[in-house]
Amino acid sequence: MNGWIKIHRKILDNRVVCKDADHMAVWMYLLLNASHNAHSQLYGGKTVELRPGQLITGRRVIGERLNINEIKVKRILKLFQENGQISIEGAKAGSLISILAWKEYQSERVFDQINDQQNDQINDQPQKYGNADKTKACGASKEQSDQINDQINDQINDHNQEGFNKNNIKKKTVPNGTAKEKDFFCDPELNAAFIEFIKFRKQIRSPMTDRAIELAVNKLNKLAPDPLVQRQIIEQSIVNGWKGLFPLHDDDEKHKRRKSQPNDKYSAIKEFLEKAGDKE
Secondary structure (H helix, E strand, O other), rough: OOOOOOOOHHHHHOOOOOOOHOOOOOHHHHHHHOOOOEEEEEEEOEEEEEEOOOOEHHHHHHHHHHHHOOOOOOOHHHHHHHHHOOOEEOOOOOOEEEEOHHHHOOOOOHHHHHHHHHHHHHOOOOOOOHHHHHHHHHHHHHHHHHHHHHHHHHHHHHHHHHHHHHHHHHHHHOOOOOHHHHHOOOHHHHHHHHHHHHHHHHHOOOOOOOOHHHHHHHHHHHHHOHHHHHHHHHHHHHHOOOOOOOOOOOHHHHHHHHHHHHHHHHHHHHHHHHHHHHOO
16 A cells, blocks of 8 residues: 555544554554545445545454554454544454544645745745845744644644543542542441452553443353452452452461461370370
């Protein structure tokens, strides 16, 4: 595939695209493979007219091309869709993906508008400068052109970022100070322990999403119905630095039993010898 695309530096402010390297790779794949011009393509047994910013692909194809697990590709595409960055229409032959902000970033008309405004600014400059003044005039026009560039780019990105922020509020990980306001369990001590686990995950730079918290609550209820045991499971994960929740290890209890048994036998023998000595 030939040609090129435009990438603005403000893409680094997009928290979904920059979530990790795989998210960035999938986003670049979509941009680089999206159609630049309208053309016909076979899709789902029918000929469809692909518009600029659309492509037909599948999560397996993307995963094989980028060496990313197919299941993770599915989650990434779903996240992009939920945050208003793409739309997806599924079919057996693949998915029709549309990049919703394609025109704002890739349309030639936007950049033609920039060039026209820059030319107007330059042409409006007085033409009565001497040789020394021409350098100053060129410097002024360049500064004004840079300002126009920044204003238009800010408008483009603010338009796309506004839609992203509205949707992304629901997908943020639990912010500092809000976890303690929510009750995940009826037992207050268990609830406090679970909040500590959420904070622990943040400390190890693996914050939990709302979905991850929901799954963790369900897993705790499956592992043990007793709140005391559930607290011990949470404390076990925090002490060992684990991201997940696992059944309690009973190795320590078995070790204690083995250790106590010889002591009990020794005590019994000692008591027997003492009684025998008393009889003599």
